Amino acid sequence: MEKDSAKISMAVIRRLPKYHRYLKDLLDRNITRISSKELSKVIGFTASQIRQDLNNFGGFGQQGYGYNVDALYDEIGKILGLDKTYSTIVIGAGNLGQAIANYTNFEKSGFVPKAMFDMNPKLVGLKIRDIEIHDIDTVEKFIQEHNIDIGIICTPGPQAQSVADRLIKGRIKGIWNFAPIDLTVPDEIVVENVHLSESLFTLSFLLRHNQL
Structure with missing residues (x-):
């Protein structure tokens, strides 16, 4: 369940566009699944930081599987309001x-x-x-x-x-x-x-x- 946006720090919010950008790059390279550890190497945040950030908005990853890149990209887009015009x-x-x-x-x-x-x-x-x-x-x-x-x-x-x-x-x-x-x-x-x-x-x- 997504937390009250008023309680989410601006530091987390300002990291979301970077997640969105890097996930788009992964999709362009036909990468469909990625772990938090692998994502940390790509984006430059620690795996722990990534998990903490994303936990503010719900459980997107699966233990032993990682993140579905396409689904996570879409969800972060919705969180950012990019599903609207x-x-x-x-x-x-x-x-x-x-x-x-x-x-x-x-x-x-x-x-x-x-x-x-x-x-x-x-x-x-x-x-x-x-x-x-x-x-x-x-x-x-x-x-x-x-x-x-x-x-x-x-x-x-x-x-x-x-x-x-x-x-x-x-x-x-x-x-x-x-x-x-x-x-x-x-x-x-x-x-x-x-x-x-x-x-x-x-x-x-x-x-x-x-x-x-």
Whole structure:
């Protein structure tokens, strides 16, 4: 029986996409069964850690058999919500916004882009991979009329909070934030922050200390 998701640590939750990715790779290599020990060699977690993580969501393995790779891949996909389709919009039609709109793997995973928005009138009406760019002033109405689930913020930092406020006013359910600030949102709005510079600075630290 799956535990209350509120009681599952974020560390476990953030490991789930990695499980999903590696299981897909195993399926692509026609591997249909794997033990926790074998999986630990592939994914880099200990066998004990793998068993503990998966036990949060039910008993997927069988003693003496291991894990059915296809079944485990599907179950983790369901846990991650990947058995559903999400309507998304991108706010900010600059280089990053265009790159996300052009990345078809998101759509294949069920995150379907419905529109882009920008404050530059010269961009309004243009299309990126058949995804039309709209005026930012219409975003609240668009969210409500098209039942948008996720807003992806790709604006400069100073604009991001006001954009988030518009998304919230339009009753967005979740925000994927690429702007270099932490947003202030109501508790019912789910936010995932992706600070690219922090990841790059972490790499810089590791490079520096690897050379000491």
